[in-house]
Amino acid sequence: xxLAIPAKIVELLPGEESRALVEVAGVRRHIDTGLLQxxxxxxxxxxxxxxxxxxxxxxxxxxxxxxxxxxxxxxxxAVMQEVKGYGLSDHDRKAGP
Amino acid sequence: xxxxxxxxxxxxxxxxxDEIRRLADLGRQxxxxxxxxxxxxxxxxxxxxxxxxxxxxxxxGPGCPVCVLPMGRIDDGLSIAKGPNVIFTAFGDMxxxxxxxxxxxxxxxxxxDVRIVYSPSDALxxxxxxxxKHVLFFAIGxxxxxxxxxxxxxxxxxxxxxNFSVFCNHVTIIPGIRAILDSPDMRIDAFxxxxxxxxxxxxRPYEWVARNEGKPIVVSGFEPVDVLQAVxxxxxxxxxxxxxxxxxxxxxxxxxxxxxxLKAMAEVxxxxxxxxxxxxxxxxxxxxxxxxxxxxxxxxxxxxxxxVRVTDPKAAQCGEVLKGVLKPVQCKLFGKECTPERPVxxxxxxxxxxxxxxxxxxxxxxxxxxxIGAAV
Numbered sequence: 001x002x003l004a005i006p007a008k009i010v011e012l013l014p015g016e017e018s019r020a021l022v023e024v025a026g027v028r029r030h031i032d033t034g035l036l037q038x039x040x041x042x043x044x045x046x047x048x049x050x051x052x053x054x055x056x057x058x059x060x061x062x063x064x065x066x067x068x069x070x071x072x073x074x075x076x077x078a079v080m081q082e083v084k085g086y087g088l089s090d091h092d093r094k095a096g097p
Numbered sequence: 098x099x100x101x102x103x104x105x106x107x108x109x110x111x112x113x114x115d116e117i118r119r120l121a122d123l124g125r126q127x128x129x130x131x132x133x134x135x136x137x138x139x140x141x142x143x144x145x146x147x148x149x150x151x152x153x154x155x156x157x158g159p160g161c162p163v164c165v166l167p168m169g170r171i172d173d174g175l176s177i178a179k180g181p182n183v184i185f186t187a188f189g190d191m192x193x194x195x196x197x198x199x200x201x202x203x204x205x206x207x208x209x210d211v212r213i214v215y216s217p218s219d220a221l222x223x224x225x226x227x228x229x230k231h232v233l234f235f236a237i238g239x240x241x242x243x244x245x246x247x248x249x250x251x252x253x254x255x256x257x258x259x260n261f262s263v264f265c266n267h268v269t270i271i272p273g274i275r276a277i278l279d280s281p282d283m284r285i286d287a288f289x290x291x292x293x294x295x296x297x298x299x300x301r302p303y304e305w306v307a308r309n310e311g312k313p314i315v316v317s318g319f320e321p322v323d324v325l326q327a328v329x330x331x332x333x334x335x336x337x338x339x340x341x342x343x344x345x346x347x348x349x350x351x352x353x354x355x356x357x358x359l360k361a362m363a364e365v366x367x368x369x370x371x372x373x374x375x376x377x378x379x380x381x382x383x384x385x386x387x388x389x390x391x392x393x394x395x396x397x398x399x400x401x402x403x404x405v406r407v408t409d410p411k412a413a414q415c416g417e418v419l420k421g422v423l424k425p426v427q428c429k430l431f432g433k434e435c436t437p438e439r440p441v442x443x444x445x446x447x448x449x450x451x452x453x454x455x456x457x458x459x460x461x462x463x464x465x466x467x468x469i470g471a472a473v
Contacts, residue, residue: 003135004241004293004349032218034248035358048296048349051188051238052216053245056296056355062348069320073142081189085215088222 004048004055005070005079006063007031009041022049024079025067029086052086106322113325114148120332127153128284128421129331132274133291134161134449135319141458143321153328156421157444157451159273160291162238163190164443164450165374166266169405171196174235174264175204177400184210184227186220187235194446197407201235217249217263224253224261233396234263240297243267243385244358247365250387250394264396265387268372270294271302272383276374278310282422287331289324290316292346297362299354300342307340318346365391373406375443376415413442418451425455432460 007022018033020041032053033041039057041047046063047054058066070079121127131137137157140146146155159165175196178185185201192202192213205211210230214220217234224232236246246263253261270291277283290303295316306314313334317327327345334340344350365388372384387395396402409415412430417423425431425444435441437453444452 004296032216032245032248035244035355035361037357048293050241050293051245052218053248055241055293055358056349056351058349065320072321073139073319082215085213086219088214088219088226 003070003075003078003082004050004066005083006046006058006066007049007054007083008063009043009045009047012041012043020054022047022054024049024083027080027083029083031086049083109322110148110325113322113329116329117148117153117325117332118150120329120336121150121153122336123152125152127332127335128156128286129153129289129328130156130158130277130285130287130421131289131317131324132158132160132270133289133294134164134447135292136289136317136324137161137451137454138449139319139321139324141454143324144458145321145324146459148325149328154421155289156285157418157425157454158277158288159374159377159419160239160270160294161444161447161449161451162242162266162268163194163447165268165273165376166194166237167373167375168196168407168409169373170266171201172198172405172407173402174233174266174396175201175209176403176405177233177264177396178204178209178211180231180400182230184212184223184230184232185235186212186214186223186232188215188237189213190447191235191237195440197405217246218252221249221253221258221261224258225256228260231260231262234261235266236263237266239268239270239291239294240358240362241293243366244297244355244361247361250365250391251361253394254391259393262394262396262399263387264402265366265385267366267385268374268383269368269385270298272380273374273377274303274306276377276380276383277420278306278312280420282417282420284421285312287312287335288314289327289331290314290342292316292318292323292350295344295346295350295354297355297358300344300350300352301354303342307342311340313340313343315343315345316350318349364388375409376413376419378416409442415442415444415452418444425452426460428452432456 011021013019220234315327315330366385368382392398414428444450
């Protein structure tokens with residue numbers, strides 16, 4: 001339930017809603033960064049994402065550790081299913097590579 | 098220790114295990130409660146019980162929001178969605194959880210518009226895309242998830258999206274811990290504090306556990322090394338006769354928590370005077386309701402909610418398992434009437450529930466061993 005997914009910020013989207021494009025294992029999705037508004041997020045930063053919202057800023061090393069933990073926990077599929085599910089439809093995917 | 102050698106940090110694991118054996122007093126029994134369902138899942142998955150000496154018991158706490166949700170709330174949420182033009186949305190975890198007349202998924206099979214969302218903001222987006230429908234979001238979770246629901250409601254209000262509402266079932270972790278400590282048959286020596294809940298609330302809210310109750314508490318991460326280190330830290334405190342809050346998960350959890358998240362929660366939610374926790378009964382000030390300033394987005398305000406109450410069968414001993422009085426396998430129904438496929442009690446409902454975790458890993462392992470034994 002409290003799955004936290006490490007994701008890398010690849011694009012910051014200015015505007016009223018605080019949103020960023022992140023990448024998890026090659027999949028790009030928009031997430032909400034409103035809960036980290038005090039953190040001054042930058043391109044290339046890593047964050048822990050829970051239900052589509054960035055919860056905390058972490059280091060790259062911690063992010064890779066966390067990915068390894070999720071793999072060991074057998075949660076990879078659940079993680080990718082959740083990440084792919086963000087944004088409801090695939091129109092977000094156009095923003096990807 | 099069959100899993101240990103697969104870890105990249107097997108050396109560190111062995112070191113922690115040695116330290117635990119050195120610190121644990123052979124003359125006493127230790128009961129440590131991990132509060133969070135994520136820890137329960139990790140403990141079974143990694144076989145950490147096999148690493149610990151037999152006089153250290155890990156007791157699985159109430160930190161699985163799906164498990165502690167009373168069945169009546171599922172019925173209440175689904176009853177709203179029976180109205181015309183309503184889309185019922187919830188996280189995937191909720192979809193197979195049974196109400197009296199079946200799970201959300203079974204209602205979908207009977208024609209209800211039920212959709213999985215992976216984020217509350219997607220439920221809001223769905224409402225914007227379907228202006229002729231009402232989108233109901235069945236919100237569930239501890240403080241890890243509540244800020245996301247709060248921010249989504251703030252967005253709905255700011256954008257003036259009126260065909261969207263939240264059926265709020267968010268609960269707060271501290272009253273759950275308090276209820277366990279207040280129970281007369283409580284037998285917990287110390288706590289492993291939740292990791293991701295603490296990214297939001299920080300470590301300060303646990304101080305009373307140490308100060309007033311004299312129980313050590315260590316906020317921990319989810320890797321095998323994290324959990325074992327937390328056990329080491331708890332044993333060190335007990336050995337020194339101390340009780341304090343320590344943060345093993347500093348790399349993710351700031352002592353003060355996430356201020357923006359707490360602010361969003363305070364803006365949108367207030368405490369309910371009481372709320373029922375499945376397996377534990379009514380706990381005062383243990384859940385969140387939507388403030389009047391957001392009542393137009395509160396499903397309990399906008400719709401007639403029947404307020405269904407379903408009592409668990411008396412034979413199910415979920416409360417005793419939660420308090421560490423019984424192990425899952427000691428409950429009369431475990432593995433017989435009550436299985437993950439057909440859960441009777443709260444703790445069998447979600448894979449993070451202690452009975453389901455025990456069933457999926459330990460029970461099946463023992464059954465296999467017994468079969469092998471019988472064959473030999």
